[in-house]
Amino acid sequence: MLVNNMRVITGIKDMRSVSKEARMSGKTVGLVPTMGFLHEGHLSLIRAAAGECGFVAVSVFVNPTQFGEGEDLESYPRDLERDTGLAEEAGADVVFAPGVEEMYPDGAGTVVHAPPGLTGVLCGRSRPGHFTGVATVVLKLFNIVAPDRAYFGRKDAQQCAVVKRMVRDLDVPVEIKVMPVVREKDGLAMSSRNTYLSPEGRSTARAVHKALRKAEEMVCSGILSADEVKAGMYKILNKAEGLEVEYIEIVDPETMEARSDAGANALIAVAARVGGTRLIDNILVSSEQWMVSDRRRGVGNDE
Numbered sequence: 001m002l003v004n005n006m007r008v009i010t011g012i013k014d015m016r017s018v019s020k021e022a023r024m025s026g027k028t029v030g031l032v033p034t035m036g037f038l039h040e041g042h043l044s045l046i047r048a049a050a051g052e053c054g055f056v057a058v059s060v061f062v063n064p065t066q067f068g069e070g071e072d073l074e075s076y077p078r079d080l081e082r083d084t085g086l087a088e089e090a091g092a093d094v095v096f097a098p099g100v101e102e103m104y105p106d107g108a109g110t111v112v113h114a115p116p117g118l119t120g121v122l123c124g125r126s127r128p129g130h131f132t133g134v135a136t137v138v139l140k141l142f143n144i145v146a147p148d149r150a151y152f153g154r155k156d157a158q159q160c161a162v163v164k165r166m167v168r169d170l171d172v173p174v175e176i177k178v179m180p181v182v183r184e185k186d187g188l189a190m191s192s193r194n195t196y197l198s199p200e201g202r203s204t205a206r207a208v209h210k211a212l213r214k215a216e217e218m219v220c221s222g223i224l225s226a227d228e229v230k231a232g233m234y235k236i237l238n239k240a241e242g243l244e245v246e247y248i249e250i251v252d253p254e255t256m257e258a259r260s261d262a263g264a265n266a267l268i269a270v271a272a273r274v275g276g277t278r279l280i281d282n283i284l285v286s287s288e289q290w291m292v293s294d295r296r297r298g299v300g301n302d303e
């Protein structure tokens with residue numbers, strides 16, 4: 001199928017053979033897994049993949065197995081035509097957009113469970129089963145596309161940790177590239193779910209970034225106690241009317257284990273609800289100095 005001028009593949013067999021052909025012709029295969037409704041964050045992943053790989057597949061699949069009961073599976077925004085145009089512009093070679101029947105012909109069967117230490121904390125606490133759904137569909141995509149490299153955004157830091165661990169533990173021959181958070185001008189991390197926010201909600205949501213900037217300021221000024229940094233962040237978030245904090249955690253980005261300090265290589269992560277919209281965001285303290293990655297868009301992503 002051609003949408004815009006982009007080849008859209010819906011069948012697993014077809015995707016496998018197109019990817020194999022690219023590999024046989026000596027191209028490095030890159031995969032950008034997405035649930036569609038592409039935004040600048042996704043496009044930055046596609047551009048990065050296009051810069052490093054001779055063939056880039058973008059998957060667009062709203063994966064039902066990673067949504068819990070009462071979550072937004074039905075209302076999740078979808079627009080394949082828009083996605084294919086954007087993916088093509090950003091340098092994708094094909095869009096893989098299978099239906100649910102194609103991916104799960106008998107419903108969810110065999111699944112991938114990442115270790116509970118990794119999935120039972122942060123987002124996993126309020127979304128049981130979510131990371132099993134993610135790990136399972138990502139492994140399926142890896143088995144279908146067989147990419148040399150796969151690109152993920154660090155906004156979903158826990159997802160990145162789960163995927164990296166799965167790849168390590170199950171010996172999946174793919175290199176995982178974790179790319180910086182991309183933000184709106186006012187600092188809000190890009191997300192397909194931002195479309196759910198009302199204009200007031202949108203303005204309330206800015207507190208999440210403000211709290212992370214506060215954490216950055218504290219860390220840069222030498223305040224490295226995790227409790228103190230969290231307290232500074234809570235002060236800002238608790239003032240934001242209509243915003244409910246789900247968690248503020250300072251953890252190791254690979255193991256998701258809580259840290260008592262916010263020093264080198266600490267991940268400072270937030271989840272909050274504004275109206276019915278769940279927002280997540282984070283910053284990563286650099287390993288070299290007390291500098292924090294992911295500045296505002298336009299100021300430069302400095303990872």
Ligand code: PAF
Pocket residue numbers: 033034035036061063066134137138156159
């Ligand atoms: O990050 C996402 O959009 C999804 O969790 C992913 C990785 C595409 C799996 O469905």
